[in-house]
Amino acid sequence: MSDERSGSLYDAIGGIEALRRLSNTFYEGVLADPVLAPVFANFTTTHIEHVAVWLGEIFGGPARFTDELGGHQSLLRSHLGLAITEEQRGRWMELMGEAVRKELPDDELLRRRVLEYFDWGTKIAKDVSAAPAGADLGDPGPTPRWGWEGLK
Numbered sequence: 182m183s184d185e186r187s188g189s190l191y192d193a194i195g196g197i198e199a200l201r202r203l204s205n206t207f208y209e210g211v212l213a214d215p216v217l218a219p220v221f222a223n224f225t226t227t228h229i230e231h232v233a234v235w236l237g238e239i240f241g242g243p244a245r246f247t248d249e250l251g252g253h254q255s256l257l258r259s260h261l262g263l264a265i266t267e268e269q270r271g272r273w274m275e276l277m278g279e280a281v282r283k284e285l286p287d288d289e290l291l292r293r294r295v296l297e298y299f300d301w302g303t304k305i306a307k308d309v310s311a312a313p314a315g316a317d318l319g320d321p322g323p324t325p326r327w328g329w330e331g332l333k
């Protein structure tokens with residue numbers, strides 16, 4: 182690729198503070214949305230921070246989700262039993278697209294890479310959500326990392 186960019190997406194996004202704003206704006210939309218609000222019936226405000234910390238690690242920042250919040254296995258387990266539909270996944274992507282446009286730097290490649298991660302990640306969340314709560318997922322491996330070229 183000729184349009185090479187150096188550094189992490191995390192730094193280009195603006196670090197954990199920008200990810201907190203993204204997560205906050207996104208969940209404001211989710212909780213007001215008739216398609217998604219029922220899925221998040223057990224929502225608590227810690228969710229906003231946990232998602233920001235997860236995204237920080239994914240986009241090349243500190244590995245805090247792995248070190249402090251149970252890592253990849255725990256993230257996947259959070260989605261077991263939710264039975265996410267394609268309509269719900271689509272709405273999730275629309276609201277995240279709006280939050281990205283509102284909160285992330287006006288950088289087309291950066292926004293595209295971030296939304297590509299969300300498209301990839303929501304498909305995994307949907308797949309995992311078809312298994313019942315408590316299902317054994319085996320070892321999913323380390324938390325993925327996403328950079329200027331996509332999945333590392």
Ligand code: HEM
Nearest residue numbers: 220221223227228231232235259265269273299302303306
């Ligand atoms: C890239 C996509 C996604 C990411 C990064 C993500 C991230 C997370 C994280 C970090 C948690 C744990 C929060 C905590 O510990 O408080 C979580 C839980 C949850 N996620 Fe996702 N998620 C994604 C996709 C989805 C989708 C598509 C849905 C549904 C449409 C969904 C629904 C939920 C729900 C309902 C919970 C809370 C489960 C509970 O009440 O314990 N997620 N997600």
